[in-house]
Amino acid sequence: xxxxxxxxxxxxxxxxxxxxxxxxxxxxxxxxxxxxxxxxxxxxxxxxxxxxxxxxxxxxxxxxxxxxxxxxxxxxxxxxxxxxxxxxxxxxxxxxxxxxxxxxxxxxxxxxxxxxxxxxxxxxxxxxxxxxxxxxxxxxxxxxxxxxxxxxxxxxxxxxxxxxxxxxxxxxxxxxxxxxxxxxxxxxxxxxxxxxx
Numbered sequence: 001x002x003x004x005x006x007x008x009x010x011x012x013x014x015x016x017x018x019x020x021x022x023x024x025x026x027x028x029x030x031x032x033x034x035x036x037x038x039x040x041x042x043x044x045x046x047x048x049x050x051x052x053x054x055x056x057x058x059x060x061x062x063x064x065x066x067x068x069x070x071x072x073x074x075x076x077x078x079x080x081x082x083x084x085x086x087x088x089x090x091x092x093x094x095x096x097x098x099x100x101x102x103x104x105x106x107x108x109x110x111x112x113x114x115x116x117x118x119x120x121x122x123x124x125x126x127x128x129x130x131x132x133x134x135x136x137x138x139x140x141x142x143x144x145x146x147x148x149x150x151x152x153x154x155x156x157x158x159x160x161x162x163x164x165x166x167x168x169x170x171x172x173x174x175x176x177x178x179x180x181x182x183x184x185x186x187x188x189x190x191x192x193x194x195x196x197x
Contacts, residue, residue, distance in 0.1 A: 057078060057081050113156075113188075127158075153190070
């Protein structure tokens with residue numbers, strides 16, 4: 001038919017468009033590019049908390065998201081790392097506590113009033129006060145558990161009480177404690193390093 005030469009034929013199978021020939025020239029074949037496949041989306045980044053999740057834990061999360069490990073392997077790795085962190089933290093705390101106790105012991109040894117050669121008597125007086133105030137030993141245990149048994153301020157306080165106790169004193173009586181002559185005398189005995197003669 002005459003009008004067929006004026007029409008544009010489109011071949012869907014090849015995604016090509018046939019353009020009618022101009023002035024007897026062969027028809028031009030125009031190809032169109034196929035639509036690009038959508039880009040593969042990446043999972044959103046995780047905002048990890050500032051504390052409590054270290055690099056090994058983060059790597060376990062990333063491996064799980066990437067499909068490198070299954071859920072059970074992730075759980076095992078996560079709890080194993082959590083246990084390791086707990087043990088490391090406990091070791092650090094124990095080391096820190098031991099260093100503090102050593103510092104306190106050195107401070108008591110150097111104390112001009114309660115330390116030096118008087119230290120054994122000071123410790124005995126403090127134990128005497130603790131035994132008097134808490135016969136069942138609960139107070140002494142509480143101080144020890146809290147890491148305060150070697151604290152110089154605690155030892156001075158209980159030693160002062162122990163020195164003031166009489167052998168036949170009864171808890172709660174007025175004669176139980178030997179009162180210092182003045183407030184300054186008491187403070188000087190409790191905190192000798194704060195006073196410079």
